Amino acid sequence: MPFACIFVPNFPVAAVSRAEPELRALALAIYEGKPPMEKVFAVSESAARMGITPGMTKAQAELCSELTLRPRSLLQESVAHAALLDCAQSFSPCVEDAAADTAILDLAGMESLLGSLLEIARSLFRRSAELGLDGNVAVASNPDAAVLAAHGFSGVTIIPSGKESESLGSLPVEVLFANRCASKESAEKETDQKKESASLLETLDRWGVRNLRALAALPQIALSERLGQEGLRLQQLARGAASRSLAPVETPAVFEEAVELEYPIVLLEPLAFLLNRLLEQICARLASRALNTQELRLTLELESFSFFNQQLSPPLAIDNRQSTICSTRPEQFHRTLSLPLPMLDPKLFLKLLQLDLNAHPPGAPILKIHLAAEPARPRSAQGGLFLPPSPEPEKLELTLARIAGLVGESRVGSLELLDTHRAEGFRMRRFASGTAQKRHAQKNQLRKTLEPAEEKSAIAALRRFRPPLRATVTLENGELVRVVCSKKKKEQGSVLWKAGPWRSSGDWWEREAWSRDEWDIALQNEEGIALYRLVHDLLSGSWFVEGTYD
Amino acid sequence: MSSAVFSTSAAQGRPFVFDSENDAEVCPQAELFTEARPPQRVVSATFPAAFKDAKLAGITPASRLAVRPAPEMVSSGIAAMDTLTGGLPRGCLTEICGPASSGRSTLMLSALSAATRRGEYCAVVDASDSLDPQSIAAVGIELDRLLWVRCGENSPQAEHRLEQLLRTTDLLLESGGFGIIALDLGDLPPQTARRIPLATWFRFRRAVEPTPTVLLAVERQSIAGSCSSLLIKLGSLKLSTPENQASPTPAHAQLLTEVEITAELVRSRMDRKPVRSAEITFSSKTAWARMKEITR
Numbered sequence: 038m039p040f041a042c043i044f045v046p047n048f049p050v051a052a053v054s055r056a057e058p059e060l061r062a063l064a065l066a067i068y069e070g071k072p073p074m075e076k077v078f079a080v081s082e083s084a085a086r087m088g089i090t091p092g093m094t095k096a097q098a099e100l101c102s103e104l105t106l107r108p109r110s111l112l113q114e115s116v117a118h119a120a121l122l123d124c125a126q127s128f129s130p131c132v133e134d135a136a137a138d139t140a141i142l143d144l145a146g147m148e149s150l151l152g153s154l155l156e157i158a159r160s161l162f163r164r165s166a167e168l169g170l171d172g173n174v175a176v177a178s179n180p181d182a183a184v185l186a187a188h189g190f191s192g193v194t195i196i197p198s199g200k201e202s203e204s205l206g207s208l209p210v211e212v213l214f215a216n217r218c219a220s221k222e223s224a225e226k227e228t229d230q231k232k233e234s235a236s237l238l239e240t241l242d243r244w245g246v247r248n249l250r251a252l253a254a255l256p257q258i259a260l261s262e263r264l265g266q267e268g269l270r271l272q273q274l275a276r277g278a279a280s281r282s283l284a285p286v287e288t289p290a291v292f293e294e295a296v297e298l299e300y301p302i303v304l305l306e307p308l309a310f311l312l313n314r315l316l317e318q319i320c321a322r323l324a325s326r327a328l329n330t331q332e333l334r335l336t337l338e339l340e341s342f343s344f345f346n347q348q349l350s351p352p353l354a355i356d357n358r359q360s361t362i363c364s365t366r367p368e369q370f371h372r373t374l375s376l377p378l379p380m381l382d383p384k385l386f387l388k389l390l391q392l393d394l395n396a397h398p399p400g401a402p403i404l405k406i407h408l409a410a411e412p413a414r415p416r417s418a419q420g421g422l423f424l425p426p427s428p429e430p431e432k433l434e435l436t437l438a439r440i441a442g443l444v445g446e447s448r449v450g451s452l453e454l455l456d457t458h459r460a461e462g463f464r465m466r467r468f469a470s471g472t473a474q475k476r477h478a479q480k481n482q483l484r485k486t487l488e489p490a491e492e493k494s495a496i497a498a499l500r501r502f503r504p505p506l507r508a509t510v511t512l513e514n515g516e517l518v519r520v521v522c523s524k525k526k527k528e529q530g531s532v533l534w535k536a537g538p539w540r541s542s543g544d545w546w547e548r549e550a551w552s553r554d555e556w557d558i559a560l561q562n563e564e565g566i567a568l569y570r571l572v573h574d575l576l577s578g579s580w581f582v583e584g585t586y587d
Numbered sequence: 588m589s590s591a592v593f594s595t596s597a598a599q600g601r602p603f604v605f606d607s608e609n610d611a612e613v614c615p616q617a618e619l620f621t622e623a624r625p626p627q628r629v630v631s632a633t634f635p636a637a638f639k640d641a642k643l644a645g646i647t648p649a650s651r652l653a654v655r656p657a658p659e660m661v662s663s664g665i666a667a668m669d670t671l672t673g674g675l676p677r678g679c680l681t682e683i684c685g686p687a688s689s690g691r692s693t694l695m696l697s698a699l700s701a702a703t704r705r706g707e708y709c710a711v712v713d714a715s716d717s718l719d720p721q722s723i724a725a726v727g728i729e730l731d732r733l734l735w736v737r738c739g740e741n742s743p744q745a746e747h748r749l750e751q752l753l754r755t756t757d758l759l760l761e762s763g764g765f766g767i768i769a770l771d772l773g774d775l776p777p778q779t780a781r782r783i784p785l786a787t788w789f790r791f792r793r794a795v796e797p798t799p800t801v802l803l804a805v806e807r808q809s810i811a812g813s814c815s816s817l818l819i820k821l822g823s824l825k826l827s828t829p830e831n832q833a834s835p836t837p838a839h840a841q842l843l844t845e846v847e848i849t850a851e852l853v854r855s856r857m858d859r860k861p862v863r864s865a866e867i868t869f870s871s872k873t874a875w876a877r878m879k880e881i882t883r
Binding site: 428429444450454463468537538556559 | 823
């Protein structure tokens with residue numbers, strides 16, 4: 038049974054480079070610790086060539102002018118680790134989360150689906166590069182041999198079955214202990230393991246055992262007498278003969294990307310640049326799992342300005358944001374983008390986020406960006422030659438966002454009538470082209486069975502005035518004689534014909550009770566005769582012209 | 588000799604060399620170009636005269652060139668209007684103009700109802716936010732298929748609403764996929780509506796031409812000029828109730844049951860011959876009168 042291993046060397050540096058690709062070409066050093074005792078934790082190859090080593094203090098490293106320093110980001114490392122697992126799980130359902138920088142895949146049965154082992158390994162290599170992780174890929178007949186090969190050889194390595202000992206022989210013995218350092222153990226256990234590893238390495242060095250070939254050649258009984266079971270285990274690994282089954286991991290489908298900024302961002306344009314990068318990474322991870330998304334959640338950590346809030350007047354401080362304020366921790370700004378259908382287009386998502394942020398700006402400098410996508414199965418749509426035209430969901434969503442930016446979010450959408458007799462008993466809801474199709478098919482069926490063939494006749498429509506026009510009504514002997522609207526001179530005149538009143542009322546048990554008399558009247562105005570609906574509000578005693586029949 | 592002969596030959600990639608069997612029909616000077624000489628794409632000095640008698644197959648005179656196909660017509664939802672106009676043309680701008688209470692909104696909503704029943708999506712760009720939801724439901728429009736854009740929330744100025752309407756229309760035309768896009772300018776003052784430059788209407792027309800969308804503009808007066816392919820003018824409301832009855836029916840006994848609409852087809856580019864103005868009168872019932880008919 039073949040197994041593959043993806044190993045990302047120098048993982049802390051790789052995680053930071055994934056978030057900021059422009060740092061790949063520079064000499065980069067990652068530091069951690071509390072100031073002023075920050076120490077270099079990991080260095081890139083170019084920084085190592087310049088003489089920067091892990092363990093140096095930050096102050097010492099800063100003496101090198103060509104060096105770029107970044108703090109260690111556990112958040113970015115966890116995001117990179119999630120991307121690594123996504124990459125592995127796009128090739129095999131059985132993946133072991135061996136370490137933060139290592140994933141092992143069971144490739145049994147995958148050859149018939151994905152091609153030869155070499156093709157699978159190359160695809161894995163390419164996919165991990167697409168996700169921003171430059172890793173080594175190795176394939177062997179057992180997991181441990183694959184791990185050793187991935188740690189020891191760069192690029193893509195295939196170890197034929199039965200040739201493990203021969204292939205791994207040239208690797209240094211240090212490679213046997215490399216996986217321990219990056220494993221997810223507690224700090225105390227990690228320290229103990231490091232001590233044990235150092236002791237074993239020292240012993241092997243004193244014996245003159247420098248590579249795995251030499252370790253494999255040692256007599257077993259003598260080795261077990263001196264190093265015990267651990268020595269035997271190491272020899273089995275060196276021979277590539279260790280056999281074990283994988284402990285597959287069930288990772289929750291969480292697609293999140295985050296980036297912490299060194300300097301706060303004030304403008305939306307650089308924010309869009311970073312959002313584009315995060316969206317591309319999230320979409321690549323979703324695509325690797327053949328998933329789309331129907332919801333994007335953006336969380337921005339803002340620079341706390343509670344100090345400034347005390348100085349400014351309340352209307353100037355915060356404006357039109359959904360956020361919580363805490364004077365002791367940074368402020369958070371949340372926006373949620375709900376899509377009508379599952380989609381996977383990073384450019385579209387970026388545009389929608391930009392439009393949303395333009396309409397609802399954060400209002401404070403941004404320190405950290407966190408983006409999460411809710412996974413959803415891709416939509417399946419069967420097109421047809423004879424179907425009527427309908428808007429493309431992606432284009433429509435962008436168009437609606439742009440229109441909302443022009444007229445307001447609540448002013449664009451489809452109608453929903455409320456269950457009330459109150460005038461203007463409706464609300465606006467989201468317009469989506471896909472949802473109407475199913476209901477249309479159902480309604481069509483119903484219509485064919487219940488309704489006879491339609492008669493093509495017209496139904497008189499009302500045009501409303503919003504807000505209704507306040508009117509002054511002249512009555513003679515209780516009869517309507519003249520209607521005058523002060524705000525709209527055209528909608529006034531003598532009453533030529535009237536029908537009514539029709540009384541209606543409702544919601545008397547609520548605060549917004551209503552009671553009104555409606556009249557249909559014909560007025561002679563400047564342009565001619567027009568039909569209006571006149572309303573007498575019985576609660577306030579006011580008269581309104583509500584609309585015109587047109 | 589017509590220029591169409593030249594252009595057709597060039598379009599078909601025919602070299603200006605004649606076959607040997609055609610040589611006899613060509614001017615005698617063309618004999619200079621015999622088989623002994625290698626064939627050259629050379630035009631003789633008597634070329635115009637040569638063409639006069641030449642039999643060139645596949646050349647269509649300009650007068651017989653095919654005209655642009657007529658646009659597809661869809662029902663307006665009202666049988667009388669379909670009889671008058673033949674329906675509403677796809678890929679064209681249709682104007683419906685008239686004063687208040689002439690039936691503009693009735694026609695617009697009927698067209699939208701017919702379109703949504705056909706399974707199409709429609710959009711209404713409402714410059715004055717005047718659509719009545721109850722009327723929409725009464726006409727039978729499928730609410731899920733109607734996009735309503737309500738202009739002018741925070742600004743009562745007509746110019747600002749007009750700007751929102753024009754920009755929204757641009758976005759909708761660019762998005763595509765709508766069966767009808769209706770621009771409701773009915774309550775805008777004519778002097779404001781006339782501020783829309785003709786170039787804008789031309790742009791809308793060009794944008795809608797290659798699409799199956801019906802672009803419908805409802806206004807008080809015609810403002811799109813020659814950009815509209817169909818112009819329907821609605822007449823003012825006429826009261827049929829006599830005003831000077833000795834004992835008029837009291838108001839509480841009156842009921843508005845129907846409104847007469849007079850529609851005149853002023854212009855239609857669907858027919859090649861110029862259209863004489865045709866007029867038709869039909870009635871539109873109120874929703875409650877229609878319900879009474881149905882429940883009988």
